[in-house]
Amino acid sequence: MNMAATTPLGPAGDGPALDLYGRPDWRRRAAYFAGWGSCLIAVALVAIPIVWLLWGVIARAVPVWRWSVLTESTTATGGGLANEIVGTLLIVAGVAILAGTIGILSGIYLAEYAKGAIGTLLRSASEVLAGIPSIVLGYVGYIALVIALYWQYSLAAALIVLSALTVPYIAKATEAALRQVPTPYREGADALGMSPLRSLGRITIKAALPGITTGLLVALAISVGETAPLLYTAGFTNSLPTLHLTHAPVGYLTYAVWTFYNSPFKGQQDLSFDAALILVVLVLVFIVASRLVVGLTQRNTEKN
Amino acid sequence: MTLTTPDQVPVDTMGGRPRNSLQRVWRWFTQETAALRGITALAAIVPLAALVAILAVLAFKAAPALRYNGFGFLTRTDWRPGSTYANAVKTDGVLHPVGALYGALPLIVGTLASSAIAVLFAVPVSIGAALAVVEKLPPRISNGVGIFMEVLAGIPSVVFGLWGILTFGPWLSRDIDPIFANHFPDVPVLSFFRGYVPDGEGLLSAGLVLGVMIIPIVAATTRDLLRQVPRLPKEGALALGMNDFEMARKVSLPWIRAGIIGASVLGLARALGETIAVAMVSGSALATMPVNIFGTFGTIASTIVQQLDGSLGDGTGFELRTLAEFSLVLAVITLAANVGARLLVRRVAGTALPVGRGV
Numbered sequence: 001m002n003m004a005a006t007t008p009l010g011p012a013g014d015g016p017a018l019d020l021y022g023r024p025d026w027r028r029r030a031a032y033f034a035g036w037g038s039c040l041i042a043v044a045l046v047a048i049p050i051v052w053l054l055w056g057v058i059a060r061a062v063p064v065w066r067w068s069v070l071t072e073s074t075t076a077t078g079g080g081l082a083n084e085i086v087g088t089l090l091i092v093a094g095v096a097i098l099a100g101t102i103g104i105l106s107g108i109y110l111a112e113y114a115k116g117a118i119g120t121l122l123r124s125a126s127e128v129l130a131g132i133p134s135i136v137l138g139y140v141g142y143i144a145l146v147i148a149l150y151w152q153y154s155l156a157a158a159l160i161v162l163s164a165l166t167v168p169y170i171a172k173a174t175e176a177a178l179r180q181v182p183t184p185y186r187e188g189a190d191a192l193g194m195s196p197l198r199s200l201g202r203i204t205i206k207a208a209l210p211g212i213t214t215g216l217l218v219a220l221a222i223s224v225g226e227t228a229p230l231l232y233t234a235g236f237t238n239s240l241p242t243l244h245l246t247h248a249p250v251g252y253l254t255y256a257v258w259t260f261y262n263s264p265f266k267g268q269q270d271l272s273f274d275a276a277l278i279l280v281v282l283v284l285v286f287i288v289a290s291r292l293v294v295g296l297t298q299r300n301t302e303k304n
Numbered sequence: 305m306t307l308t309t310p311d312q313v314p315v316d317t318m319g320g321r322p323r324n325s326l327q328r329v330w331r332w333f334t335q336e337t338a339a340l341r342g343i344t345a346l347a348a349i350v351p352l353a354a355l356v357a358i359l360a361v362l363a364f365k366a367a368p369a370l371r372y373n374g375f376g377f378l379t380r381t382d383w384r385p386g387s388t389y390a391n392a393v394k395t396d397g398v399l400h401p402v403g404a405l406y407g408a409l410p411l412i413v414g415t416l417a418s419s420a421i422a423v424l425f426a427v428p429v430s431i432g433a434a435l436a437v438v439e440k441l442p443p444r445i446s447n448g449v450g451i452f453m454e455v456l457a458g459i460p461s462v463v464f465g466l467w468g469i470l471t472f473g474p475w476l477s478r479d480i481d482p483i484f485a486n487h488f489p490d491v492p493v494l495s496f497f498r499g500y501v502p503d504g505e506g507l508l509s510a511g512l513v514l515g516v517m518i519i520p521i522v523a524a525t526t527r528d529l530l531r532q533v534p535r536l537p538k539e540g541a542l543a544l545g546m547n548d549f550e551m552a553r554k555v556s557l558p559w560i561r562a563g564i565i566g567a568s569v570l571g572l573a574r575a576l577g578e579t580i581a582v583a584m585v586s587g588s589a590l591a592t593m594p595v596n597i598f599g600t601f602g603t604i605a606s607t608i609v610q611q612l613d614g615s616l617g618d619g620t621g622f623e624l625r626t627l628a629e630f631s632l633v634l635a636v637i638t639l640a641a642n643v644g645a646r647l648l649v650r651r652v653a654g655t656a657l658p659v660g661r662g663v
Contacts, residue, residue, distance in 0.1 A: 039435050052471070280459065
């Protein structure tokens, strides 16, 4: 914030420090510079790991990059990542449909109807679910879906576990976005005689769309990057995924990073770095997309 | 010109009598609140149902292991799968291989220690960065830092693990750790910081990688709380002649103290449950405590992901049940941290914490 004001004793706020007689107060000045100095170091400590990490991935992946990585499937000693890329996209699409539907509907309920104790209960359950470690979800998915229901390693098991992980994010984002829609919008829709569904679909959801989309993109970015819940639900396969929901394992990018980096074969080690690069690029795409959504839609909305 | 009275308004809610049952159902669906309410309520119950189902499956699966391992589970340091060649035996009605005995102490210690290092690193850095972003830096740079944190929050944990084990860990253990490990005095407590340094993996590397991973959630929450500090007390501080650092330290920070504690505990909960990155950087010790702060170790989460495959070799399924018990312990620890943080912040600051990863 910018609140520099000039006082009789010199500039307040922005300047280091003066004593009552307008002379520099060295102790306060030292605290000022030490304080903001360490805050700037903290900013650097946030920035350095990201740059280092991105550089580490790029420096390892780019020298060994072949474009055929995108078109070939993985083999026992190398090959490409086509099956993992298709599998990841398949999983993301499935999560978008399953978790997207449940999450958005759930967010609508929380924003429009859930009042009092029931609302608190449902919201807390959602928050608590988001706090459960993903490996625990993966373990439960393995026990309940892969073994007990005998689905084996499969797309359906992976989608259900990932949806349990991501529904809370989508629901929370939807609820927050719906709550920010100004009340006169709804009242206007009611006054025109619109039915509840039409009012929701034509007015409220439209106004809340940027927030909902951002939440959905966060959830999709999470499902691109998760490993632990997928290892024992989606399994892994070297071949391209089929569209079978059960009894067919699916390959995905994070598995390639997790397993191949200490493979004895140079070809597979390279795949590990390539997969990490593709993952980072995908995440950046999601971030840029959500920024674009917010930016484009905010340009035309009224400020209130 | 036709005048329309209210009851002649051609609105589709009054489109005449429904002609058939299909139309009746459609009209009920589109025009009654009950339909919308019912369908969305069904979806809203899903998280609650999932939560109950998860805990029920864990409890059901872990019950025999709980009975056999007993309370000593929490204090033992064993990891003995038992003999898979001898015939399985039954103790208290629980089928298990001969000599099977599991203890969680090293993994609980590893989980808590690595998360503690993470929090000790991430919290000061996050507070400093949030203060600079909100109170000092120009908006353009603040936005840049915001994007950095968003990227940091989005990077998959497996990529953090790859960076930790191939780049950061080796640098730390070759260039930095020996300085401490060779020069700390060999006296109680301090001797924990000296001794053998493994190459790239271990408690300190994993803790710092975890610290970097939880920075976004702590920093973003702190930043949002700082932005909610009202303007008047801050202006009052300036009017008293404070400079902007004194204002930030003596007005803004105390104002959001509870929120910072809540954000830190939220970060802690995330560090406790983090799996893949720790599994790659920890060195995967099973039944041994870390010998020093550089030593290899294991956490509950990383052990579950690494032992699940192997546990299938236990024909009695006892190791799988023990992993369920581990999952239960981990779920209880993280849930306690999560719920505690949220209650604290809601009670004191009146705002809600973000779900999960922040940003």
